[in-house]
Amino acid sequence: MQDYSVTHLKQLESEAIYILRETAAQFERPVLLFSGGKDSIVMTHLAMKAFWPAKIPFPLLHVDTGHNFPETIQYRDDLVAKLGANLVVGSVEEAIKDGRVVEEKGPNASRNMLQIQTLLDALEEGQYDAAMGGARRDEEKARAKERFFSHRDEFGQWDPKNQRPELWNIFNGRMAHGEHFRVFPLSNWTEMDVWQYMKAENIELPSLYYSHERDVVIRNGTILAVSEFVQPRDGEKVEKKRIRFRTMGDATITGAVESDADTMDKIIEEVAAARQTERGNRADDKRSESAMEDRKKAGYF
Amino acid sequence: MSTENSSPEKGYLDMDLLRFTTAGSVDDGKSTLIGRLMYDSKAIFEDQLESIENTSKQRGDEHVNLALLTDGLRAEREQGITIDVAYRYFATPRRKFIIADTPGHIQYTRNMVTGASTANLAIILVDARKGVIEQTCRHSFIANLLRIQHVVIAVNKMDLVDWSEETFNKIRSDFQKFASRLDNIVEISFIPISALKGDNVVDKSTNMPWYNGPTLLYHLETLYVGPDANHVDSRLPVQWVIRPHSDQYHDFRGYAGRVAGGVFKPGDDVVVYPSGFEAKVKALHTADGELEEAYSPLSVAMTLDREIDISRGDMIAKPNNPPTVGQDIDAMVCWFSDKPLNPRGKFLIRHCSKEAKALIRDVKYKVDINTLHKIEGDNQFTLNDIGRITIRTASPLCYDSYKRNRVTGSFILVDANTNETVAAGMIR
Numbered sequence: 001m002q003d004y005s006v007t008h009l010k011q012l013e014s015e016a017i018y019i020l021r022e023t024a025a026q027f028e029r030p031v032l033l034f035s036g037g038k039d040s041i042v043m044t045h046l047a048m049k050a051f052w053p054a055k056i057p058f059p060l061l062h063v064d065t066g067h068n069f070p071e072t073i074q075y076r077d078d079l080v081a082k083l084g085a086n087l088v089v090g091s092v093e094e095a096i097k098d099g100r101v102v103e104e105k106g107p108n109a110s111r112n113m114l115q116i117q118t119l120l121d122a123l124e125e126g127q128y129d130a131a132m133g134g135a136r137r138d139e140e141k142a143r144a145k146e147r148f149f150s151h152r153d154e155f156g157q158w159d160p161k162n163q164r165p166e167l168w169n170i171f172n173g174r175m176a177h178g179e180h181f182r183v184f185p186l187s188n189w190t191e192m193d194v195w196q197y198m199k200a201e202n203i204e205l206p207s208l209y210y211s212h213e214r215d216v217v218i219r220n221g222t223i224l225a226v227s228e229f230v231q232p233r234d235g236e237k238v239e240k241k242r243i244r245f246r247t248m249g250d251a252t253i254t255g256a257v258e259s260d261a262d263t264m265d266k267i268i269e270e271v272a273a274a275r276q277t278e279r280g281n282r283a284d285d286k287r288s289e290s291a292m293e294d295r296k297k298a299g300y301f
Numbered sequence: 302m303s304t305e306n307s308s309p310e311k312g313y314l315d316m317d318l319l320r321f322t323t324a325g326s327v328d329d330g331k332s333t334l335i336g337r338l339m340y341d342s343k344a345i346f347e348d349q350l351e352s353i354e355n356t357s358k359q360r361g362d363e364h365v366n367l368a369l370l371t372d373g374l375r376a377e378r379e380q381g382i383t384i385d386v387a388y389r390y391f392a393t394p395r396r397k398f399i400i401a402d403t404p405g406h407i408q409y410t411r412n413m414v415t416g417a418s419t420a421n422l423a424i425i426l427v428d429a430r431k432g433v434i435e436q437t438c439r440h441s442f443i444a445n446l447l448r449i450q451h452v453v454i455a456v457n458k459m460d461l462v463d464w465s466e467e468t469f470n471k472i473r474s475d476f477q478k479f480a481s482r483l484d485n486i487v488e489i490s491f492i493p494i495s496a497l498k499g500d501n502v503v504d505k506s507t508n509m510p511w512y513n514g515p516t517l518l519y520h521l522e523t524l525y526v527g528p529d530a531n532h533v534d535s536r537l538p539v540q541w542v543i544r545p546h547s548d549q550y551h552d553f554r555g556y557a558g559r560v561a562g563g564v565f566k567p568g569d570d571v572v573v574y575p576s577g578f579e580a581k582v583k584a585l586h587t588a589d590g591e592l593e594e595a596y597s598p599l600s601v602a603m604t605l606d607r608e609i610d611i612s613r614g615d616m617i618a619k620p621n622n623p624p625t626v627g628q629d630i631d632a633m634v635c636w637f638s639d640k641p642l643n644p645r646g647k648f649l650i651r652h653c654s655k656e657a658k659a660l661i662r663d664v665k666y667k668v669d670i671n672t673l674h675k676i677e678g679d680n681q682f683t684l685n686d687i688g689r690i691t692i693r694t695a696s697p698l699c700y701d702s703y704k705r706n707r708v709t710g711s712f713i714l715v716d717a718n719t720n721e722t723v724a725a726g727m728i729r
Contacts, residue, residue, distance in 0.1 A: 052588035
């Protein structure tokens with residue numbers, strides 16, 4: 001008898017493509033959230049596959065904190081050009097200038113919370129009714145309960161106790177005016193799956209993901225790259241280290257790891273051996289045990 | 302058919318996937334079991350462990366409380382209960398696993414039905430001190446209703462019954478008596494464990510030399526699950542029509558969808574339902590090139606040899622093996638809403654990629670899920686009720702029975718006013 005078995009990566013790919021097509025079909029104005037991180041790069045790749053040979057039928061939205069690594073922006077612009085995709089940028093910098101948000105003060109200030117308002121503004125401005133994100137359920141405890149199609153009320157908030165049940169592969173994206181959905185096609189992927197898939201698909205990544213030498217400071221146990229946004233404070237010493245990044249976020253809070261992994265294979269080896277979750281070195285999650293849940297309820301992606 | 306997977310270790314790219322659900326009542330150690338599986342199979346990271354160690358200490362727990370690994374939301378940690386279906390992931394060198402972890406209190410039925418809808422295997426926990434109780438029957442009934450073919454009865458807390466073989470055997474025979482009524486379950490295994498101490502979860506117990514079977518993890522890793530998907534009845538529910546409008550692909554019309562059953566090949570005769578138009582498959586496209594055949598659960602784009610009017614909600618199938626096309630649906634449903642079902646109520650039905658208006662025509666009976674008895678003459682469906690109803694749809698659905706195909710045999714009902722999902726249905 002013919003063998004119709006399907007490997008788990010192929011199943012995950014098929015599922016993600018199914019979700020992306022469902023989103024395009026069920027919503028009037030969907031948008032794909034693009035951060036420049038590896039998960040959003042994989043999402044964009046899957047969107048390309050889902051609608052091939054047509055172009056991706058929705059824009060990419062980048063919520064720009066203004067604290068970017070230049071490599072991220074270069075990569076983003078090259079990718080958009082290659083795919084012929086439509087890019088929309090929501091700027092935290094402008095939101096601060098317009099007075100829509102107020103920059104946090106104090107030694108550990110970050111623009112992470114400001115992204116929420118900027119994102120909600122960008123969604124409202126573009127009248128987007130579904131925002132697709134690359135979040136995975138294995139990332140963090142609060143995310144383990146997230147749906148593929150996650151309903152947000154008219155204030156953009158998530159109500160974890162009142163989520164719609166999701167059965168089989170039937171997704172209910174109906175909503176009232178002013179509400180929207182977050183859609184997570186990679187829900188069932190793990191960090192390892194993402195890496196293995198990128199390798200299998202030959203997906204190119206921003207150079208920041210690979211080991212390189214950089215000036216860094218160590219702050220609260222997190223290795224931060226020295227840049228125009230991160231300057232050494234009193235008592236901090238600038239060191240040169242071989243590092244790479246495991247996630248791509250705001251340059252002021254995204255911690256690096258010391259690593260010699262300069263190829264995809266070496267990174268995969270490292271991920272397999274890793275004893276820390278990838279969010280483990282994000283200062284934003286360390287604030288409290290429920291940090292992620294609180295941000296999600298407020299509208300974080 | 303062999304029951305064991307012959308290749309012991311596979312490369313990551315060849316690994317298959319097992320989705321399972323866990324069921325148990327409050328305090329039977331379900332979260333501890335999942336924590337144990339993930340902890341002993343090294344799916345827990347240092348920072349996660351550190352965080353629960355700290356919390357356990359703060360709360361004055363005697364052991365590191367592995368249940369804290371899975372209780373994700375603040376309210377759950379505070380109250381020590383699990384609120385919603387949570388999904389967990391771990392992999393061994395043999396297999397990748399997705400766990401649908403469902404809680405054991407009031408919203409139980411709704412959550413377990415949800416978790417079971419995508420699972421191939423169910424672990425049902427039985428407290429060795431309590432034996433087979435009402436909840437065990439309820440969990441098994443739901444697993445059977447949702448057509449989960451493999452069930453593991455994990456007899457937990459064996460440490461509290463002095464590792465007694467007699468207790469274990471009694472539970473096994475009690476369950477077997479009851480299980481003869483569960484017609485969809487193909488295979489049932491019984492494993493004595495202690496989730497708290499780790500016996501027979503990942504590592505073999507030294508406390509129960511009388512047990513010669515596999516540990517729970519070994520069983521999950523090696524069980525032959527087989528193709529859960531139907532490879533006989535060819536079905537492609539059309540999700541989206543790909544029209545590039547580019548010079549290179551000027552006339553391209555790809556009917557995009559995820560194959561829900563059977564096999565399609567280029568040159569196959571196909572019929573589009575409900576219109577009945579016939580055509581031949583021209584090609585099966587993916588961004589990686591054309592496929593020689595497409596089967597479940599692959600996502601593809603199909604082109605046909607002639608232009609016919611096809612849109613989202615249509616079903617492509619083969620002429621000698623069509624789906625049932627009709628507006629009268631006989632189904633088992635599980636009610637999810639606080640608002641009771643109103644006989645003659647109007648809803649939206651979502652089935653594959655189709656949405657239609659639907660009217661409840663008749664409530665045939667409800668099932669007492671603790672005794673499996675039919676309750677007739679009581680038409681009031683409230684939250685977590687399960688029973689048989691008939692529905693009339695405003696336009697025809699193309700469906701199969703749920704027993705034959707979980708994708709084309711399932712649907713949800715949506716309240717058009719609140720947009721909430723109020724019921725899950727399995728077509729008879």
